[in-house]
Amino acid sequence: MPIEPLALRGDVLILGGGIAGLWALAVLRDQGFDAWLLDTALPGGVQTLASQGIIHGGAKYALTGHLTRSAREIAAMPAIWRARLAGKGAPDLSSLGLLADHQYLWSTRQFGSRLTGFFADKIMQDRMHRIDRPPEALDTPAFDGQVYRLDEPVLDVPRLQQLLLRQTVGRVIAPLRLDALDNTARQLHGEWRGRMLRFDFEQVVLAAGKGNGALREMLGMAAKMQLRPLKMVMARGPLPALHAHCLGVSANPRLTITSYPLADSETLWYLGGQLAEEGICLSDAAQIENAREALAELLPWIDQKALRWACWPVDRAEVANQGCRPDHPTLLHDGDVHTLWPTKLAFAPLLADHLLDAIRDAGIRPRAETAGDFNAPLPARAATPWESATWN
Ligand SMILES: Cc1cc2nc3c(=O)[nH]c(=O)nc-3n(C[C@H](O)[C@H](O)[C@H](O)COP(=O)(O)OP(=O)(O)OC[C@H]3O[C@@H](n4cnc5c(N)ncnc54)[C@H](O)[C@@H]3O)c2cc1C
Numbered sequence: 001m002p003i004e005p006l007a008l009r010g011d012v013l014i015l016g017g018g019i020a021g022l023w024a025l026a027v028l029r030d031q032g033f034d035a036w037l038l039d040t041a042l043p044g045g046v047q048t049l050a051s052q053g054i055i056h057g058g059a060k061y062a063l064t065g066h067l068t069r070s071a072r073e074i075a076a077m078p079a080i081w082r083a084r085l086a087g088k089g090a091p092d093l094s095s096l097g098l099l100a101d102h103q104y105l106w107s108t109r110q111f112g113s114r115l116t117g118f119f120a121d122k123i124m125q126d127r128m129h130r131i132d133r134p135p136e137a138l139d140t141p142a143f144d145g146q147v148y149r150l151d152e153p154v155l156d157v158p159r160l161q162q163l164l165l166r167q168t169v170g171r172v173i174a175p176l177r178l179d180a181l182d183n184t185a186r187q188l189h190g191e192w193r194g195r196m197l198r199f200d201f202e203q204v205v206l207a208a209g210k211g212n213g214a215l216r217e218m219l220g221m222a223a224k225m226q227l228r229p230l231k232m233v234m235a236r237g238p239l240p241a242l243h244a245h246c247l248g249v250s251a252n253p254r255l256t257i258t259s260y261p262l263a264d265s266e267t268l269w270y271l272g273g274q275l276a277e278e279g280i281c282l283s284d285a286a287q288i289e290n291a292r293e294a295l296a297e298l299l300p301w302i303d304q305k306a307l308r309w310a311c312w313p314v315d316r317a318e319v320a321n322q323g324c325r326p327d328h329p330t331l332l333h334d335g336d337v338h339t340l341w342p343t344k345l346a347f348a349p350l351l352a353d354h355l356l357d358a359i360r361d362a363g364i365r366p367r368a369e370t371a372g373d374f375n376a377p378l379p380a381r382a383a384t385p386w387e388s389a390t391w392n
Contacts, residue, residue: 052256102149232272
């Protein structure tokens with residue numbers, strides 16, 4: 001017997017279940033809007049799960065010695081996230097916990113003078129504190145640099161993804177095969193779990209990261225998207241926890257290290273910064289060699305013998321900005337189509353608030369739940385880079 005097609009309707013349809021889509025769904029649902037989210041893969045995001053989870057407070061962007069627009073805009077984000085982590089506002093992240101309450105910035109003696117210019121700015125003085133006792137991973141007589149503590153928490157992104165999915169359960173449909181999206185007819189057609197699916201909507205939100213370009217073209221609009229690749233490196237083994245930027249000669253940190261506890265007392269070091277930007281054309285073996293050399297130079301007391309290594313190539317998807325990092329999160333409005341590129345995971349709350357305003361401006365009103373509504377089951381969880389990578 002043929003399976004019945006599934007016909008659903010909602011006021012707001014979000015496409016893409018990374019941080020931008022999941023946060024927006026949680027906020028819209030909290031405000032009583034009839035919002036749904038569809039993803040063509042397991043939700044959790046591509047960039048989101050690959051991210052280092054740092055809720056930047058601007059330090060990284062102020063490394064030129066003056067506060068850029070990025071630094072000023074992002075400076076408010078740690079406080080917003082901390083409020084959600086304390087259970088204030090939606091989504092409620094009070095059960096999430098943090099990988100680290102703050103992170104560090106360190107510089108070798110060679111580049112220490114650059115921090116002086118950086119500290120000329122009053123705002124950064126309030127957000128960074130020089131510390132005398134470095135964190136465990138740097139606390140050795142061989143360490144010869146300056147360490148600062150930054151007000152930048154580090155999130156457990158896989159847990160955040162699970163928490164947001166549980167809070168929005170019933171309204172996330174994934175993985176979906178998307179056949180057609182038509183904004184004139186305000187309909188999406190696809191297939192989910194062997195059933196043909198038709199979704200009627202009033203407003204559509206494109207939160208599909210790298211997928212936004214193709215979705216915009218499907219809707220007859222210019223893609224307006226740029227991709228900036230990274231090649232992250234992962235090391236696992238008996239490592240101490242460390243969440244820190246190491247300052248080099250450029251305005252980008254030479255190395256940004258975040259760590260994640262794995263099973264069997266192993267710790268994962270996830271390595272980004274300039275290393276990941278400069279290694280995009282290298283083979284995995286060459287990129288891993290670069291990472292080994294950087295660690296040997298910057299943290300020579302770390303024993304690399306027992307470490308295993310892997311690479312993780314991933315594109316950052318952003319609004320087109322001539323290949324340069326956009327200064328701020330993006331929300332484009334094209335009639336009833338809203339396109340989100342947060343640029344940074346940290347910006348997701350700000351973007352969702354702007355979206356909420358746009359949905360209200362479009363005349364969409366909160367409504368009571370309809371009895372007998374379809375409830376989608378909780379989708380399986382998407383794998384993290386360290387679960388998916390091939391380890392050497
Ligand atoms: C290596 C790396 C490290 C980073 N570190 C940080 C950091 O420490 N701090 C920070 O603030 N930011 C960081 N960022 C930036 C941050 O990760 C991104 O800005 C953010 O995660 C983007 O989220 P998103 O929801 O827009 O996209 P994504 O996370 O890419 O999610 C897009 C989702 O859309 C789905 N999708 C794709 N096509 C379709 C379609 N046609 N229909 C429906 N769904 C679709 C995908 O399956 C995916 O689930 C980092 C980025 C990278 C790449």
